[in-house]
Structure formats: structure tokens, C-alpha cells
Amino acid sequence: MASPRGLPDWVYVFVNPGNVMAVMNLQITGQYTSSALAAMEDEGFASAYADGSADFLPFVPNASMSTGFISPFVMGTINNYRVEYDAELTRRAFFKDSPSRLTGIFAFESMAVCNEVSQRWAPHWPMQQVQRFKPQSVIRAARVNMEIVSLARLAYGRAMLDADGIERLWRAYWSGADDYTMDLPSVDAKQREIVSAGTTWEWIIDGALLHDSRVDE
Secondary structure, eight states: OOOOTOOOSEEEHHHHHHHHHHHHHHHHHHHEEOOOHHHHTTTHHHHHHHTTTTOOOOOOTTTTTOOOOOHHHHHHHHHHHHHHHHHHHHHHHHHHTTTOOTTTTTBBBBBHHHHHHHHHHTSSSSSGEEEEEEEEEEEEEEEEEEHHHHHHHHHHHHOOOOOOOOOHHHHOOOOOOOOOOEEEEOTTSSSSSEEEOOOOOOEEEEEEEGGGOOOOO
């Protein structure tokens, strides 16, 4: 299977040693496999994936919630999922040919980019976790700016975004925008400030990544 246009021959992944499932799969099979590729033997799923109707959301908003008032604890708990939920709704509506963040493998195209990520987000992305992989059997891949997601997480914690603002944000992400700017309240809510995402390119890959130790070159 040919790789999507622009996907490098080799990609680099931060392998979290605390992720038991990922580490076990890597040790046993020598590869990472996206959940979408793993499910392709199911004809019903394969058809839904192809036409963009596959539903990957594990949770949906509760229309029966008794009050619209949410505590700071609950807001903090759900914000990261709200980011992924809105990203997925926008992908399904306007970018059906892109892999979902809920199914794909996240990878970078060079060690240099990994080093930039590690320095920017230390200590959460240590360079000693980076390993090299060769994409295999890729069905979808997208090059996106991960810093827009970082900006979204900040914005969701500070502001009440309306539907148009949410759609603009995630359209920029899925279309591959190299930056995005938002006007947000300051932490003390006394003023406004312009916040720019910046740029860090990453790949979302639906397919398999074979560890370089298992590749016969």
C-alpha cells in the first residue's frame, strides 16, 4: 500500500514507557498499529471508515444534565475531552478523508522536530523516549500543527467559545494552518490578550509503524 503524499519514509514517536498496551504491542509485534487499521477486517467498519460515517467518539454530551452550572473541578476534568470532541466533530463534518485523532498514531518527521518539542514541553516529552519507525500499510495520514491543539486547551480553560469560534479553530487545524491566533481573557480575567499558537508539525497516521529494529534495509 502506497503511503499518502508527503509522508516521510521514517517517522519518530515519543514512546511512553508508562503506556502498558503500547509497550507490550511494541515488544511483541515490533510495531504500532492504529485502532482503525486493526478494525479493517470488519466489513461494516471498513465501509463506514471509507465513507466517513464511522463514529469514534466514546462519550457524548448528556442532554439530560440537570443544571447548566458546572463546577471548576468538573470543567477542568472535561476540558481535554471537549477539545478532542470538538476536533472530531469538525473532522467528521468537513475533513472526512483525514484520520481521526481518536484512532491515529502521532508521529514527527525528524529528530530535530522531536528535540524542539522536548525543549518546548519539558519535562513531558523527554528525548530518551523517541524511537524511529517506518510507516506500513498506511490508509490515511495528515500533517497538522500540534500547537493549535495546545492553544485550544488553553482557550477552553479560559474562555467560553461559541460554535463559530470552535469551528474556525478546528477548521484551521484540520486544513493544516501554520499558526492560529486567539483573543483570550487573561488569567485574572481583567484584560484581554492575543495568543498565537506557533508551529510544530506532526503527523496523524492511520496504519502501522514498524520499529526500525525490525526493518530489513
